[in-house]
Amino acid sequence: MTRPIEALISLANLRHNFAQARDLSPAAxxxxxxxxxxxxxxxIHVAGALTPLADAFGVASLEEAVELREAGIASPIVLLSGVFGREQIHEVARYDLATVIHSAExxxxxxxxxxxxxxxxxxKLDSGMHRLGFQASEFCRAAQRLRAAKQVAKLVFISHLACADQPAQSLNATQLATFRRSLEQLNVRNDEALSLANSAALLTRPDMHFDWVRPGVMLYGVNPLIDREPLAAAPALRPVMTLRSRIISIQTVSAGEGVGYGETWRAAENSxxxxxxxxxxxxxxxxAVNGCPVLINGQLAPLAGRVSMDLLSVDISAIPDATVGDVVTLWGEGLPVETIARYSETIAYELLTGLNQRVKFTYV
Structure with missing residues (x-):
C-alpha cells in the first residue's frame, strides 16, 4: 500500500465550471x-477535458505550451507572458502558438x-496595474507597427485588471476607461479583437467581457472574489481538486499535555x-494554525499542533467513531480550499499550485 495522500481531480466539475463561464458570457x-x-x-488532463469546449488555452511560458502540443492538444495556445528571447519566436511559429507582446523589447x-x-x-496595454504592458502613450504606436508587420496574422488587444477581485474598487472603472480610450484612438478593425475580463470580472462585470474572456481560477472551483457574498446569486462553482489522506494513528492525550513540535497546542481536557x-x-x-479544519466522516475537526513535513495532528474528540484508516479531506469537496487559505494567511492559488510529486493525482 502506498502513502495515502491523494489529489482527486473531478473533470466533471471542471466542465461544469467551464459551462458557468460560458453561460455568463455566451457571446464571447x-x-x-x-x-x-x-x-x-x-x-495535460485539464486541457484534454476542455479541448472540445474552450476556444483557446492560456499558458505562462513556451515550455508549458510545448508540453500541451506534444500531448496532442491542437487548440490555439497563447503565451500570456510572451517570449523571453529571439530563439523562442521561431519556436512559437514552429508549434503554431500565439503570443502576447507587452514590451518594446x-x-x-x-x-x-x-x-x-x-x-x-x-x-498588451498597461491600463493601471503597472506590471506588464505598454503605456497608453505607446500603445497605439505599437499597434500600428504590428498592423504593418508581415510577422503578424491577427491582433487581439488585451489588458489585465489589478483589483477585479474587489468589484467596488475604483481602479476597475479607471482601467476600463483607459482601455476604452486607447481602443478609440486605435479605431479597432473588424478582424481585431479585445480581451479584458479575468475570472472575477467575468463573474461581476459584463461590461468588461468584450470578445474574449480569460477564466482561470474559477474553472477550478475557486471563488476569485475577496468578498464571497457577491457570488451568492451566481451559479455554484464546484471544487475540481479534493486533497485527501487517511488517519494512520490515534493517540490519547491527557489534559495539559502538548502535541507536536514546540507544543503549540495543549489539550484543555483528555483528548x-x-x-x-x-x-x-x-x-x-x-x-495553517491550530483550529484549521479538516473533514472526517462528514464532520469538521481542528488541527492540533504544528504541521510537520510528513504528518499533521487533528483533535477528533468530538468524532468518537473516527478510526485508523478513515479518509480525511484536507480541502475540496465539503471543505473549500479558500477556508484553508484563510487559516494559513495565504490564497487558494498558492495552495493549489503548491502540491508536489509525493501527492498521487487521480482523475475521474
Whole structure:
C-alpha cells in the first residue's frame, strides 16, 4: 500500500465550471487559463477535458505550451507572458502558438525576426496595474507597427485588471476607461479583437467581457472574489481538486499535555488526537494554525499542533467513531480550499499550485 495522500481531480466539475463561464458570457470566446500546470491540477488532463469546449488555452511560458502540443492538444495556445528571447519566436511559429507582446523589447524582437508564417499577437496595454504592458502613450504606436508587420496574422488587444477581485474598487472603472480610450484612438478593425475580463470580472462585470474572456481560477472551483457574498446569486462553482489522506494513528492525550513540535497546542481536557499522513512536504501549508479544519466522516475537526513535513495532528474528540484508516479531506469537496487559505494567511492559488510529486493525482 502506498502513502495515502491523494489529489482527486473531478473533470466533471471542471466542465461544469467551464459551462458557468460560458453561460455568463455566451457571446464571447473563452480562453481557459491553464498556466502553472493548470493551477496545480495537471495541464495535460485539464486541457484534454476542455479541448472540445474552450476556444483557446492560456499558458505562462513556451515550455508549458510545448508540453500541451506534444500531448496532442491542437487548440490555439497563447503565451500570456510572451517570449523571453529571439530563439523562442521561431519556436512559437514552429508549434503554431500565439503570443502576447507587452514590451518594446518583445515588439522589436518580433519585427526583427523573419518568419515562414505570421503569428497571432495579443498586444498588451498597461491600463493601471503597472506590471506588464505598454503605456497608453505607446500603445497605439505599437499597434500600428504590428498592423504593418508581415510577422503578424491577427491582433487581439488585451489588458489585465489589478483589483477585479474587489468589484467596488475604483481602479476597475479607471482601467476600463483607459482601455476604452486607447481602443478609440486605435479605431479597432473588424478582424481585431479585445480581451479584458479575468475570472472575477467575468463573474461581476459584463461590461468588461468584450470578445474574449480569460477564466482561470474559477474553472477550478475557486471563488476569485475577496468578498464571497457577491457570488451568492451566481451559479455554484464546484471544487475540481479534493486533497485527501487517511488517519494512520490515534493517540490519547491527557489534559495539559502538548502535541507536536514546540507544543503549540495543549489539550484543555483528555483528548483523542488523529495523526494524518499529510504535511508541508506534500504541499499542505505549514502555517495553517491550530483550529484549521479538516473533514472526517462528514464532520469538521481542528488541527492540533504544528504541521510537520510528513504528518499533521487533528483533535477528533468530538468524532468518537473516527478510526485508523478513515479518509480525511484536507480541502475540496465539503471543505473549500479558500477556508484553508484563510487559516494559513495565504490564497487558494498558492495552495493549489503548491502540491508536489509525493501527492498521487487521480482523475475521474
Amino acid at each position: 470566446k473563452i480562453m481557459a487559463v491553464v498556466k502553472a500546470n493548470a493551477y496545480g491540477h495537471g495541464a 518583445q515588439l522589436q524582437l518580433l519585427l526583427d525576426t523573419p518568419l515562414r508564417r505570421p503569428l497571432d499577437v495579443w498586444l 483523542r488526537i488523529a495523526v494524518v499522513a499529510a504535511g508541508y512536504g506534500d504541499g499542505y501549508p505549514r502555517h
